[in-house]
Amino acid sequence: MGICFSADKSEKAEKEKNKKHGDHAAKDQVKNKEQRSKNQSAHVVPLGKRTNFGYGRDFQAKYKLGKLLGHGQFGYTYAATKIGSGENVAVKRIEKKKMxxxxxxEDVRREVRILQLLSGHENVVQFYASFEDDDYVYIVMELCEGGELLDRILSKKNGCYxxxxxxxxxxxxxxxxxRCHLHGVVHRDLKPENFLFKSQRDNTPLKATDFGLSDFIRPGRRFHDIVGSAYYVAPEVLKRKSGPESDVWSIGVITYILLCGKRPFWDKTEAGIFNEVLKKKPEFRIKPWPSISANAKDFVKRLLVKDPRARPTAAQALSHPWVREGGCAPDFPLDIIVLSNMREFVKFSRLKQFAFRALATTLEPEEIHNLRDxxxxIDVDGSGTITLEEIRQALLKDRPWTLKESKVLEIVQAMDANMDGFIDFDEFVAATLHVRQLEELDSEKWQLRTKCAFDKFDKDGDGFISPDEIKEYTGLKGSLDTLLDEADADGDGRISLREFQKLLRQASLGSRTNHHHIQPHLKHPKLLEMHAPSPKISEESSQ
Incomplete structure (x- = not known):
């Protein structure tokens, strides 16, 4: 028995010994695997170092770097001198090992493409050349020695202009x-730090810079990622459904700051800032706003409309009375929403087109001054009418879009209500109306305006539009069942005021808003704020 017990005990001891030995061996195996992985990672060459960007490789022979001007996450910006001519330039040097x-x-390639595309505009930092070597990419640009707009704001008494x-x-x-939006580019990080003055003179030009977060957006698509700077970020960016409208919001924030020296949305935490942006309205009762003109306040309020569909475009904002130079619109690009609305008008049913024409007749001249601009x-020859060729040339300037010649002809035929081969101003207004803006800016006036348009159809004044009244107003013949079904929601064979309003709204929000999205780009937002670093915007998108 004793031997048996002893043998039994020895067997257990041996098993325990082997078990412990196995555990240690397994742990050692894991440690060795982790160490090999670390060693392998240490020897992996970063993608940037393995990438040939196709840029010139003679930077050192052409330029000499000078003092450091600033730095970001991936690189540094220096003053530099062109060897031979002595020309002063700025050079952004980006480290390949961090790519x-x-x-x-792709971010670096895209930044260079965008700078090339916009170069020549008087208010963009000029692009000169791009270079690379084994360690860096060099972007050579115009040197602006007047400092940031932020510095000028802070130097002003009370921070106001x-x-x-x-x-x-x-x-x-x-x-x-x-100009950016007409080329399909969205800046995505507009703030006072990203506007530089050419020189120290008072009347020196202002130049946009830092297109590192900028991106191309295809027609009708939305961005899903969150980038930008916390105090200047638009509500739709936080909702992950943003587009060109977000740049206009940022300019609205900057304008508010220029006029009163304070931020319209502020809190100590990132979550608090975002809550302000999403839910709060800017304050216009505190000093100095009571002494600021009604036009200026109206301008800022329009740019800070939370619904991006109701916010003016950059071109529309340039036509606002507060911004117009000497009472006349300055030389600026075509409005992307005007061109978009022309493309969409041809897709509307005949009933929708007639409804838009009726609505257009209710507008006052001061309400459509931007459309007059x-x-x-577009009316290049100043004849007072727009020709097929003038429409074609205008549509060609909207770079992201390409249209066949036959489609341009269809657009003109849809707009040309009297079929004389030309587009007059009234026909132009009907095709380019922005319904959502009209409804958002003054809901009471919207009700009166749509009722007036409705009454043009409702000849007997019974509060409904009948098929016969549609025929009488439009001149259309034959069966109207298909057209009527589009608006007659309750199926009673006639159109009520509410159904008429819905028809107009759907024409704007249905066909004119494309809810397709592009895949998000993962980026590292630059989050500097006026006096201290801005709370960091978190990025949670996935590709």
Whole structure:
């Protein structure tokens, strides 16, 4: 028994010994695997170092770097001198070893493409050349020695600009944004730090810079990622459904700051800032707002409308009375929403088109001054009417879009109500109306306006539009069942005022808003604020 017990005990001891030995061996195996992984990672060459960007490789032979001007997450900006000519330039030097992922490489390529595309605009920092070597990418640009707009704001008494000076600065910003959007580019990080003055002179031009977060957006698409700077970020960015409208919001925030020296949305925490942006309205009762003109306040309020569909475009904002230079619209690009609305008008049913024409007759001249500006831009020969060729040339300037010649002809035929082969101003207004803006800016006036348009159809005044009244107003013949079904929601064979209003609204929000989205780009937001670093915007998108 004793032997048996002893043998049994020895067997258990041996098993325990082997078990412990196995555990240690397994742990050692894991440690060795982790160490090998670390060693392998240490020897992996970053993607940026393995990428040939196709840029020139003779930077050192052409330029000599000088003092450091600033730095960001991936690189540094220096003053530099062109060897031979002595020309002073700025050089952004980006480290290739920090480009670990394909998106980092694409960000650099895209920034260079955007700078090339916008170069030549008077209010954009000029692009000169791009270079690379084994360690860096070099972007050579115009040197602006006047400092940041932020510094000028802080140097002002109470941090405020006069209305005249503020309007001049805002006009320059809007010109840049309008040009960007016409080329399908959204800046996505507009703030006072990203506008530089060419020199120290008072009347020196303002230049947009830092297109590192900028991106191309395809027609009708939305961005899903959250980028930008906390105090200047638009509500729709936080909702992950943003587009060109977010740049206009940022300019609205900057304008508010220029006029009163304070931020419209402020809190100590990131969550608090976002809550303000999403839910609060800017304050216009505190000093100095009571002494600021009604036009200036109206301008800021329009740019800070939370619904991006109701917010004016950059080109529309340039036509606002507060910004107009000497009472006349300055030279600026075509409005992307005007061109978009022309493309969409041809897709509407005949009933919708007639409804828009009726609505257009209810507008006062001061309500459509921006459309008059756009009409005059397209009417190149100043004849008072727009030809097929003038429409074609205008649509060609909206770079993200390409239209066949036959489609341009269809657009003109849809707009040409009297079929004389030309587009007059009334026909132009009907096709380019922005219904959502009209409804959002004055809901009471919207009710009166749509009732007036409705009454043009409702000849007997019974509060409904019948098929016979549609025929009488439009001149259409034959069966109207299909047209009627589009608006007759309750199926009673006639159209009520509410159904008529819904028809107009659907024409704007249904066809004119495309809810497709692009895949998000993972980026690292730059979050500097006026006096201290802004709370960091978190990025949670996934590709």
């Amino acid at each position: 670990l992922l394909p998106i980092s490489v 006069s209305e005249k000076d503020a309007a001049e600065l805002v006009r320059q910003m809007l010109k840049v944004v309008a 756009q009409f005059n831009i």
